[in-house]
Amino acid sequence: MTQVWIRIFLAVLLALPGFALAAGEVGLLKANSYISYYRGYSHIGRFEVQVANLAYEKQVSAYIKRSDGVWVDYPLSFVRATNGNKEIWAADFYSYSLPDTGSNIEFAVKYAVGGATYWDNNGGANYKLGKGAGTLLGNGVNVYGAYFSPEVVVGAGTTTWSNYTTVRNLAYAKEVKVVYTTDNWATTKVATATYSKDFWNSSYYTIPNPNVMGFEEWRYTLDIGNATQVEYAISYKVNGVTYWDNNYGRNYFSRLIR
Numbered sequence: 001m002t003q004v005w006i007r008i009f010l011a012v013l014l015a016l017p018g019f020a021l022a023a024g025e026v027g028l029l030k031a032n033s034y035i036s037y038y039r040g041y042s043h044i045g046r047f048e049v050q051v052a053n054l055a056y057e058k059q060v061s062a063y064i065k066r067s068d069g070v071w072v073d074y075p076l077s078f079v080r081a082t083n084g085n086k087e088i089w090a091a092d093f094y095s096y097s098l099p100d101t102g103s104n105i106e107f108a109v110k111y112a113v114g115g116a117t118y119w120d121n122n123g124g125a126n127y128k129l130g131k132g133a134g135t136l137l138g139n140g141v142n143v144y145g146a147y148f149s150p151e152v153v154v155g156a157g158t159t160t161w162s163n164y165t166t167v168r169n170l171a172y173a174k175e176v177k178v179v180y181t182t183d184n185w186a187t188t189k190v191a192t193a194t195y196s197k198d199f200w201n202s203s204y205y206t207i208p209n210p211n212v213m214g215f216e217e218w219r220y221t222l223d224i225g226n227a228t229q230v231e232y233a234i235s236y237k238v239n240g241v242t243y244w245d246n247n248y249g250r251n252y253f254s255r256l257i258r
Contacts, residue, residue, distance in 0.1 A: 025118035026051045026060070026111035028127060028138030029088070030166065033105060035132030038204040043098065043131065047076060048090040049109050049120070049138075058113040060089040065126075067102040073110065074098070082248040105129040134200065134211035135166045142168045142243040143176070143236035145252065146217065153257045154224065161256070164219045165193065165245065167236045169210045174238040176218040182227035193218035228256050 026049060033045035047062040061073040076089040098105075106128050108121035121127075122139060129136045137144055146164045154161055167176060176193035199217045200207035210216040224230055231253045233246035246252075 024052060025054065026109055027120045027140070028109050028122075029141055030135055030137050030144050031062075031105075031107070031127065031129050032135040033129050033131050033133055034205065034207070036204045041095070043095040044093065045098070045105075045129075046090060046092045047074070047107075047109075048079075048088065049076060049111075050082065050086050050088055051111050051113075051118075053081070053085045053087050054113045058111065060112075061110045062091070063108045063110040063119075064099055064101060065106040066099045068100075072099055074107075083250060084248065086248065101131070103131055105131060130212055132205070132207070133213060134207045134209075135215050135217070136213050137166060137168055137215055142170065142238075143234055143245045145234055145245050148247075148252055148254070150254055151257055152230075152254045156258045158258070159223065159225055160221050161224050161230065162219060162221045164199075164217050165234050165236075167216050167218060167238075169214045169216050170238045174236065176220070176237075177235050178220045178222065178232050179235065180222055180230055180232035182224055182230050184229075184231070189223060191220045191222050193220035224256060228258070230254055230256060 029048045029050055031045065031047045033043070036042050036044075049060060051058070051060055060076045062076065063071055064074050065071050074091065074093065076091045079088040079090050081087050106126050108119055108126050111118040120138065127136060127138075135146070144166050146166055152161065165176065167174065176195075178191045178193065180189055180191065181187060195209070195216060195218050197209050199209040199219070222230060222232070231251050233244060233251050236243045
């Protein structure tokens with residue numbers, strides 16, 4: 001594969017059916033919730049959404065139903081721009097910051113801009129994230145990288161880097177791979193992700209894989225040698241269709257800090 005062909009190939013993946021949003025203006029990408037009993041009880045999680053950049057001034061939030069029935073905004077913050085004049089907004093939450101929601105987090109995504117308010121409310125059903133149940137993907141999102149940072153600290157002498165991705169469990173037989181390069185596509189490598197039903201099992205927490213909402217976590221390991229950067233995209237093949245998470249045609253790119 002030539003370098004030019006690879007760049008064209010990865011750029012057109014955006015057109016494949018991996019990231020259709022619930023609405024053109026706003027859509028949930030993922031939300032997750034984890035409970036740990038390490039040194040006491042803690043509840044952490046994250047909301048991550050995509051919005052159309054309709055104006056500079058905007059407010060994006062997770063609109064959450066409290067246990068008393070009152071709905072409140074949980075503000076999200078700008079993370080990064082993507083292709084097609086879109087933006088990623090997100091916010092982490094913790095035991096002390098999330099409103100009391102009872103055993104489930106019922107929410108919708110709210111986007112206020114230019115005097116209008118746009119919603120992703122899961123087709124009118126709202127999203128329901130079990131407290132401590134793991135990751136939920138938004139409508140039309142079938143594969144999404146679990147963790148991305150533009151800088152990754154790997155340490156001196158480290159020759160591999162591991163991460164994981166979330167997929168929608170569309171069928172039992174599936175294949176998850178990562179296409180990556182550490183030399184600006186002079187060479188290309190492919191890593192095959194692996195599945196384990198015990199992915200989240202530990203002495204501090206236990207989440208089934210797939211979780212109760214029908215999503216699976218797959219782990220992959222990249223051979224990075226002594227490289228100082230890595231660029232990659234994630235593929236998910238199921239039922240004869242390949243879905244991609246390629247950061248909306250830009251691929252994921254991380255500097256490796258040693």
